[in-house]
Amino acid sequence: MVLRLAIPVPLRRLFDYLPPAGLNPANLQPGQRFQVPFGKRDLVAVLVEVAGDSPHAELKPATACIDPTPIFDARSRHFLQWAADYYQAPIGELYAAALPVALRRGKPADHWAEQWLELTTEGKGLPETALARAKKQQALLQLLLSSGRQSRTALNARGLNSSVCKALIERNLAHWVAGPTAPPPLEEVEPRPAPELNDEQRHVIDSVPATGFSASLLEGTTGSGKTEVYLRLMERALRDGKQALLLVPEIGLTPQTLRRIAARFPDFRIAALHSGLADGERARAWLSAASGVADIVIGTRSAIFTPLPRLGIILIDEEHDGSFKQQDGVRYSARDLSLVLAKNADIPVLLGSATPSLESLHNALSGRYQHLRLRHRAGNAKPPQISVVPILHQQLQEGFAPQVLRHIGETLARGEQALVFINRRGYSPALTCDDCGWLADCPHCSAKLTLHRRQRHLRCHHCDYRMREVHSCPQCHSRNLNALGAGTERSEDFLTHSFRDFPVIRVDRDTTASKQALDKLLEPARNGEPCLLLGTQMLAKGHHLPKVTLVVIQDADGGLFSADFRAPERMGQLLEQVAGRAGRGDLLGHVLVQSRYPEHPLLQLLLNKGYGAFARQLMDERKIAQLPPLRAMALVRAECEEPRWAEEFLANARDYLQALAPPSPELQYLGPVPALLERKSGRFRFYLQITAEKRGLLQKLLAQLSQWAEGNRNRRLRWAIDMDAQELS
Numbered sequence: 001m002v003l004r005l006a007i008p009v010p011l012r013r014l015f016d017y018l019p020p021a022g023l024n025p026a027n028l029q030p031g032q033r034f035q036v037p038f039g040k041r042d043l044v045a046v047l048v049e050v051a052g053d054s055p056h057a058e059l060k061p062a063t064a065c066i067d068p069t070p071i072f073d074a075r076s077r078h079f080l081q082w083a084a085d086y087y088q089a090p091i092g093e094l095y096a097a098a099l100p101v102a103l104r105r106g107k108p109a110d111h112w113a114e115q116w117l118e119l120t121t122e123g124k125g126l127p128e129t130a131l132a133r134a135k136k137q138q139a140l141l142q143l144l145l146s147s148g149r150q151s152r153t154a155l156n157a158r159g160l161n162s163s164v165c166k167a168l169i170e171r172n173l174a175h176w177v178a179g180p181t182a183p184p185p186l187e188e189v190e191p192r193p194a195p196e197l198n199d200e201q202r203h204v205i206d207s208v209p210a211t212g213f214s215a216s217l218l219e220g221t222t223g224s225g226k227t228e229v230y231l232r233l234m235e236r237a238l239r240d241g242k243q244a245l246l247l248v249p250e251i252g253l254t255p256q257t258l259r260r261i262a263a264r265f266p267d268f269r270i271a272a273l274h275s276g277l278a279d280g281e282r283a284r285a286w287l288s289a290a291s292g293v294a295d296i297v298i299g300t301r302s303a304i305f306t307p308l309p310r311l312g313i314i315l316i317d318e319e320h321d322g323s324f325k326q327q328d329g330v331r332y333s334a335r336d337l338s339l340v341l342a343k344n345a346d347i348p349v350l351l352g353s354a355t356p357s358l359e360s361l362h363n364a365l366s367g368r369y370q371h372l373r374l375r376h377r378a379g380n381a382k383p384p385q386i387s388v389v390p391i392l393h394q395q396l397q398e399g400f401a402p403q404v405l406r407h408i409g410e411t412l413a414r415g416e417q418a419l420v421f422i423n424r425r426g427y428s429p430a431l432t433c434d435d436c437g438w439l440a441d442c443p444h445c446s447a448k449l450t451l452h453r454r455q456r457h458l459r460c461h462h463c464d465y466r467m468r469e470v471h472s473c474p475q476c477h478s479r480n481l482n483a484l485g486a487g488t489e490r491s492e493d494f495l496t497h498s499f500r501d502f503p504v505i506r507v508d509r510d511t512t513a514s515k516q517a518l519d520k521l522l523e524p525a526r527n528g529e530p531c532l533l534l535g536t537q538m539l540a541k542g543h544h545l546p547k548v549t550l551v552v553i554q555d556a557d558g559g560l561f562s563a564d565f566r567a568p569e570r571m572g573q574l575l576e577q578v579a580g581r582a583g584r585g586d587l588l589g590h591v592l593v594q595s596r597y598p599e600h601p602l603l604q605l606l607l608n609k610g611y612g613a614f615a616r617q618l619m620d621e622r623k624i625a626q627l628p629p630l631r632a633m634a635l636v637r638a639e640c641e642e643p644r645w646a647e648e649f650l651a652n653a654r655d656y657l658q659a660l661a662p663p664s665p666e667l668q669y670l671g672p673v674p675a676l677l678e679r680k681s682g683r684f685r686f687y688l689q690i691t692a693e694k695r696g697l698l699q700k701l702l703a704q705l706s707q708w709a710e711g712n713r714n715r716r717l718r719w720a721i722d723m724d725a726q727e728l729s
Ligand SMILES: Nc1ncnc2c1ncn2[C@@H]1O[C@H](COP(=O)(O)OP(=O)(O)OP(=O)(O)O)[C@@H](O)[C@H]1O
Pocket: 195, 196, 197, 198, 201, 220, 221, 222, 223, 224, 225, 226, 227, 228, 353, 354, 378, 379, 541, 542, 543, 544, 580, 584
């Protein structure tokens, strides 16, 4: 017998090993982990297949079998293989991406095994009103009667400690049994009943079939109650005894989101999977999902790879968000994969957004997805009123027009909240010398250093290079240094000074190192006190703050003139999302958009007609330019300290591909061209862009290319295939 194993190394193949000495072959099952010797290292591998023999001579035995039973079921193994093929990625790296770190390192799953308290036959026969004289015991009995057996962790989290359990056990009503891992308990919250659905919401929910594969796009304006739709669809799956998977953007998995879900589903087990968890907690959450114990799984992109044996529905919140696409390693899109998974599992998938990606919109408009809409805000909220503030010939104060400052002041004076959006953190994005023209550049990247005055350093936002803040020019020693432009720190100083009577809350990656920090920072805003919120795109999404009645977009022009064809789409999404934070409660919201190009047709379209019309216009442009989503696109990327080698590698790759499939109206090659960020961390970066009318042809070419590239690369060069690339940077 031969084990065919997926090993976490960058090679696109499986590896054959003999079973570990002494292991009964009857106990071999695909999906188990094994410890294997690999070169000089000891690695953790996953059994993909048991074969009768191997073409390779002299196989080594695996060291040990880690799992007595598989931790990947057949469906998830099939799914991982599909993803490896589609993204031209090594299968071992996909298994590694699927596993939480602790399991990737080979920790046995039973390390997190749990004790469960279960009712005896006698206990099950009691009415809920029994044990009325012992309140805690009664509460425990009722819980076990209504929700079934409970893990020790969950009972402790509810304040039902071991003495209460012991009392029930002594009465012979319950007993402990060993069982699977339970999810780490979430913060205790008051259960909150669901609001009455409005007609639009009800229509959307009724349109999503409860069973069988279906794909739907929910295009729902900001504040229209999309989250409520997700909750109802989840509930339906849960009541059918199924698991629900909700994927959210990286910054979307906040304690606030979790509280909202926990408050709705007090009787279900919720596993949250995100990078903020400690390794052990993450393994616990993953195992509870994979064993089918967790009913609801909420996670960021890699949660798509968690085996979910009872999966009944997949929901993707803010489906347009860039964080669903991994930008290094295995460059997968969790959003795109969710469709494949839903198809495999024969269940519905719903992608929701106020600002759908052009990819999803195209699928909806062409009938591949069901297109569902929520056109109105939920409850009493009205759409915000948007106006443009031209700033070209205006006397600005630290980047703000006088009427904008006046509006902020009036909003605060009325006891309401204002939100200022600045898409740039730090104090200033450039430090120059007024005498000799010196500019603070990153020595390793083709980028300027950002001044972070609070930390007294200059920092590269691409490679994290840091140098101490300088007060005289390193080149000519002049003291006339000039910080050009403003980031959040600088605006914070100015706004704090201008509105002394009100708290100014700055929200960006520097003030919110942990997810809890964001939650805490926003507390005054949630409590409804008048305050001024100031921040980057962390403020743009998901927050529901009813007292925010004014939103200021300090500079709307960012995406208008970029070399990245997706820049206007991203700009439109961001502006619409930020604007959507205004007036979500009973009070009407206003949005002020500062721009140097108030007449720009794209900006006009976005502000007057909204994102829907704007996106459809961009779609027409993509059609003419033969770009995604009308075409399939992949990038072959290469980077190297020696730019010539990267360029040469890609030129050869292009020659190789063109010999297989010459350029034609259906298949186009562009490049090699330098990436938008040409040099990063000391390496020069180039790409070759391939667009094709037929995805299948592109797939075939890329598969051949990856074989070719293994044998034709300089060892100091890094290359990657980026299928459905999202960034040209
Ligand atoms: N049917 C309803 N009746 C009353 N209030 C509702 C209803 N549905 C949702 N709401 C409330 O409306 C507010 C906005 O809803 P929600 O946050 O779900 O919107 P959303 O579409 O997810 O927003 P966004 O995409 O802008 O983040 C919430 O306070 C929610 O509780």
